[in-house]
Structure formats: structure tokens, C-alpha cells
Amino acid sequence: xxxxxxxxxxxxxxxxxxxxxxxxxxxxLNDARVAELHSIEDQxxxxxxxxxxxxxxxxxxxxxxxxxxxxxxxxxxxLGDRLAYAEGxxxxxxxxxxxLKEQYSLLEIRDYLITKQLAAACGTHPVTVLYFYxxxxxxxxxxxxxxxxxxxxxxxxxxxxxxFDYNLDLGALSTLISLEKIKATLPAxxxxxxxxxxxxxxxxxxxxxxxxxxxxxxxxxxxxxxxK
Amino acid sequence: xxxxxxxxxxxxxxxxxxxxxxxxxxxxDARAARARKPAxxxxxxxxxVAVIVPCWNxxxxxxxxxxxxxALEYPAEKLEVVLVDNASSDDTPAVMARYAAHxxxxxxxxxxxxxxxxxxxxxxxxxxxxxxxxxxxxFVEPSALLAMxxxxxxxxxxxxxxxxxVHEPGNLLQHMQNAEYIFGIARANALSVVHxxxxxxxxxxxxxRALVQSLGGFRxxxxxxxxxxxxxxxxAGYKIANAPAAxxxxxxxxxxxxxxxxxxxxxxxxxxxxLNDYRDMVGSAxxxxxxxxxLPLGMLAIGSGILLFALALYQVVHGLVEAVSLRxxxxxxxxxxxxxxxxxxxxxxxxxxxxxxxxxxxxxxxxVLGKRISRTPGSLxxxxxxxxxxxxxxxxxxxxxxxxxVALGKTRAWR
Numbered sequence: 001x002x003x004x005x006x007x008x009x010x011x012x013x014x015x016x017x018x019x020x021x022x023x024x025x026x027x028x029l030n031d032a033r034v035a036e037l038h039s040i041e042d043q044x045x046x047x048x049x050x051x052x053x054x055x056x057x058x059x060x061x062x063x064x065x066x067x068x069x070x071x072x073x074x075x076x077x078x079l080g081d082r083l084a085y086a087e088g089x090x091x092x093x094x095x096x097x098x099x100l101k102e103q104y105s106l107l108e109i110r111d112y113l114i115t116k117q118l119a120a121a122c123g124t125h126p127v128t129v130l131y132f133y134x135x136x137x138x139x140x141x142x143x144x145x146x147x148x149x150x151x152x153x154x155x156x157x158x159x160x161x162x163x164f165d166y167n168l169d170l171g172a173l174s175t176l177i178s179l180e181k182i183k184a185t186l187p188a189x190x191x192x193x194x195x196x197x198x199x200x201x202x203x204x205x206x207x208x209x210x211x212x213x214x215x216x217x218x219x220x221x222x223x224x225x226x227x228k
Numbered sequence: 229x230x231x232x233x234x235x236x237x238x239x240x241x242x243x244x245x246x247x248x249x250x251x252x253x254x255x256x257d258a259r260a261a262r263a264r265k266p267a268x269x270x271x272x273x274x275x276x277v278a279v280i281v282p283c284w285n286x287x288x289x290x291x292x293x294x295x296x297x298x299a300l301e302y303p304a305e306k307l308e309v310v311l312v313d314n315a316s317s318d319d320t321p322a323v324m325a326r327y328a329a330h331x332x333x334x335x336x337x338x339x340x341x342x343x344x345x346x347x348x349x350x351x352x353x354x355x356x357x358x359x360x361x362x363x364x365x366x367f368v369e370p371s372a373l374l375a376m377x378x379x380x381x382x383x384x385x386x387x388x389x390x391x392x393x394v395h396e397p398g399n400l401l402q403h404m405q406n407a408e409y410i411f412g413i414a415r416a417n418a419l420s421v422v423h424x425x426x427x428x429x430x431x432x433x434x435x436x437r438a439l440v441q442s443l444g445g446f447r448x449x450x451x452x453x454x455x456x457x458x459x460x461x462x463x464a465g466y467k468i469a470n471a472p473a474a475x476x477x478x479x480x481x482x483x484x485x486x487x488x489x490x491x492x493x494x495x496x497x498x499x500x501x502x503l504n505d506y507r508d509m510v511g512s513a514x515x516x517x518x519x520x521x522x523l524p525l526g527m528l529a530i531g532s533g534i535l536l537f538a539l540a541l542y543q544v545v546h547g548l549v550e551a552v553s554l555r556x557x558x559x560x561x562x563x564x565x566x567x568x569x570x571x572x573x574x575x576x577x578x579x580x581x582x583x584x585x586x587x588x589x590x591x592x593x594x595x596v597l598g599k600r601i602s603r604t605p606g607s608l609x610x611x612x613x614x615x616x617x618x619x620x621x622x623x624x625x626x627x628x629x630x631x632x633x634v635a636l637g638k639t640r641a642w643r
Binding site: 002003004007008010011012014015018019022023025026029032033036081082085089143144147148150151154155201202203 | 240243244245247248250251252255257421422424513516517520521550553554555556557558559562563567569572573574575577578579582583586
């Protein structure tokens, strides 16, 4: 066998080995990402259940308890960021991503309901935003709307933003969509109970918020919980 | 994935080529070539050598080039330096005239423009067994010739190349070229043992004079006479050796414009020679690694360089447009602030980025090896930095320009 042929075969074997190593390293990393998301979701499920139970136990005086979903909302946002990144890496069609998104949406709905219950019981008025988007290529303004909401959420930490993939096949989400009467004209927002469609710019979106809610960044809270 | 999938076959081939060079570099034959002892200065059977220096407006550097040749460790009676003024319009003739009385130096003037004409004029004038070419902006180490002549002990060797690096690299662009040249040292050492060298560079290559004359001397060859001669003598059944211990330094372009101009000439010359006159060698196992690997992958490298650059450019522009559109109307204090998340979870590792990083990593390893085997002096830090940072941005410019020139039949001036 000539040196050229021999070295060609060895080089090919090395190349295949290197490419496979990289391929499996990426797969390992993505599997670890999914495992991490599972772990965060499991913890959040526990926290949500704990909060829910705490709320039920202290139903008589929930406002004087430590019951608050504020921390959970922050963790939910962090989980949302990670999930969005994992979706970008693995693709929205990935079965694991889809499952995690369903679980995440359920957690969001649960947190939204608890927030509403606490508000009703304690007489507070937290401002919530339900944001419905699609990444199926049929929503040209969804990325911009999502970024604007991220800005509002980061600037006004007590603003509660819940993002939902409109096309997700999840019973609870379908129920929420029909309860809120959300049409498939995306992006759609439910801001403090009022539904609006479409996104032009940040100023127009801010105009949809109740007066005074967005006037004082961070320091003043739009929500008053019993913990305070 | 999307568009990036287009890049995978090219990245695979790039890694394969690097792996091939690395495997060959580590082979017994390459190790033996590196261990080849230089000839002794007092050896009685040293061949006579004539080094031809073709000069066209090289007044600034030719003096130092000649001095380096006269300082070669070689018996004076067996070493001749032939300076050929190729109708210069600057002070080159005056600088050359300073050596008129030197017993080892012959001065010639060749009116017919073209480096090949100048070299052929020099060859016609000498009777040495071995003729060498040295560009008038290049300088040899004193030990270079003694390191190269033992290669000709093998009668099938028609030419020998040296280990070329950049003379006193000043700016980052020159350091980048230095790293690239040093990569070339390791590559040439490896490819020489499988007969895969496709060019005998102007900065110090040696040839059997009788062979060059029997082949009809140098040709214009689309302004790449060194590449054409390398292909022609291999088509005639001869091989090209490499002496990594023979150090030669050459001036490198200091600006992007000059570099692109130089490399456009090289690349379009490569394309024209291979496509027009040596197409039969591409893919032919008869010519060893030259036909089976170097020439076909060289063509592929030009195409893939353009494609990968276009792909990266599209992604960068698309990303910028998206980023600007996303941030429109958002206060600048937020839009411009970094919101990147850190930690292993957000590691931007994809098959595309890791394979691309792998090719750069292997290239960096080859650069380090090239420096080591040639004992090229100086630090590699700036070179590696420049190579990783700039090469991928600048090389596509000459690849695109030369491909367009060949497609449109356009020829450019030498300088």
C-alpha cells in the first residue's frame, strides 16, 4: 500500500472520529441542557405546589403569611430564557423541548392563577401581562414584541409577564385562550385584563398599560403583597 | 442548522486535509526528511550552484539579498550569484553595479520583461549543476544551501524548496502572513514525502539546471512561473523535495491592498495553470499526493473559502439587521447594554462552530510544528493572533477577486 493511500485512510478515519466526537459532545451538551431544564422545572413544580398548598392552608389569612409568588415569577422568567435558548439550539420541533414548553406553560398558568387569587384575597392589584406569540413563521412582529416585553419586565420587575406559544397543543393553554377569547392574530396581549393585538412600537405598547403603572421603574411596585 | 449545513462538507474536507498533513508529518519518511544531515562545507562532491536573482525595480532590497547569498556557507568556487536586471527603471542597476567586481557575481540585463525571461537569461549564462532562484526581496540564512543540496543525492529529485518565513514582520498583517508561511513549512515538509508539493516558491528554490533546460526553461505561466515549473517537472516524472532546516526570509506586503494584489496573482495563476494546462493531473493517482490530494483540494479550498465567507457574511449582516430591528424604539441604555447570559448552559457550541474551531486549532498546531522544525526565530503570539483574527476575513477577498478574474478572463499587472 502506498504512503498516500495509507495516510489517506488514516486521515479519513481520524476525520470521521473527530466529527463524531464533536457530534456526540454537542448531543451530550444538549442532553445536559434538557436535564437542567427538567431539574429546574421539577423544582418549580414543587415550589408552585408548595405555594398553592400554603395558600390553601392559610386561606383564612393569606395576606399575613409568607405566601408570595414573586420569587417564583423571577425563576419562571429565568427558566423561560433558558427554554428559549434550548429551543433555538434544538429546534422548536424537538419532542423534549415541546414537552418542556408544555410543562413551563402549565407552571405559568398556575402562577398566574395564584397571583390572581392572592390579589383577590388581599385586595392588591398586580399588573399582569399575558403574551401570546407564535414562532411558526406566521408572526413577523413577535420577536420585537418579545424584546419590548423583556425590556418592560427588566425595567419594572414587579410587572408579571407570562408568555405563551399560541400553537402549543396543551389543554390548559387552550382553555386559557378560549377564556380570554384570544384570536389567532398575533402577537396578542392581555394587559391587566384588556386584550390587544399587534405590535408597532414600545410607546404604543406602553400606552396599553393602566396609567401610572409604568411611571416609576423598579423602585415602586405595581403589586403589593402581604410579604411587604 | 439551516444554511450552516452547506458548510459541513467543506469543513469535513478541511479537517481531512489537515489530518492528512499531520499524519504524513508524523510518518517515518517525514521524520527522516527532517533528520537529513546538511552537507559538509568541505565535502569534495558538493555540486556547483548558481543562484539567479531576477530584479525588477528592487533597488531597496537587492543589496541585502546579494549580501545574504555571498554569506552562504558554501565553497566560493562552487557558488555563483547571477543578478539579472529585468529592465528596471529605478536604481537597481546602480546597486547591482556595486558587485560588478565580485568574483562570484555575474551581472546581466534582460530587456524582455517578465520574471521568467530574467531567470532564463540567468540559466543560459551559467553552467552550474544546480540553479537556484531567489527573489530580490528575500534573504537566506548562511546554512540554507548546505541544508538543501543533500536532497539532490536522490536522482529523482528535480527541485528542492526551503523553509520560508516573513522578514522582520512589523504589523499584524505581516505577522499573520508569517504564521501562514510557517504553517506552509510544516505542510511542505509533510507533502514532500508523498510528492504533493505544487509550487517551488521564488524565495529560494533549487533545480537541476539540465532538467530545467531540457524542459524548455521557465514560462510566463500566468505570472506564476514557479508554480508552473513545479507542475511541469513533476509531470515529467521528477519529484520535489523540501529542506525545512533551510531558512529563507521574504518581505511581506504591509497593507491589505498590496496583499490582496499579490495573492490575486498567485491564486489566479494557480487556477489558470491547473484549469488550462495541467487539468489532466487533477485527480490522477499517477502524480502521487499532488494529483490525488493537493490539486483537487486546492481547487475545492478556493470554492469553499468563498462559500464559507459568503455564509458568514450573510449571517453577520442578517444578525445585525435583526438586532437593529429588534431594538428599534427601545431606550438605548437598555438596547446597547449586554444582556448575554453566562454559564455552561449558554455555551454557544454547535456542530458548525466546533468543527470550524477544530480546523483553526489543527492549523495552529501545524504553525507551532512548522516553527519548531525550521527553528524559525521570533515569537508566534502575534502571528497566531493575526492568523485566527484576520486570515478568514482577508483571504476571501483575493479568492473572490482571482476567481472573478479567471472567469472574466481579466489579467492584471504584476504590481
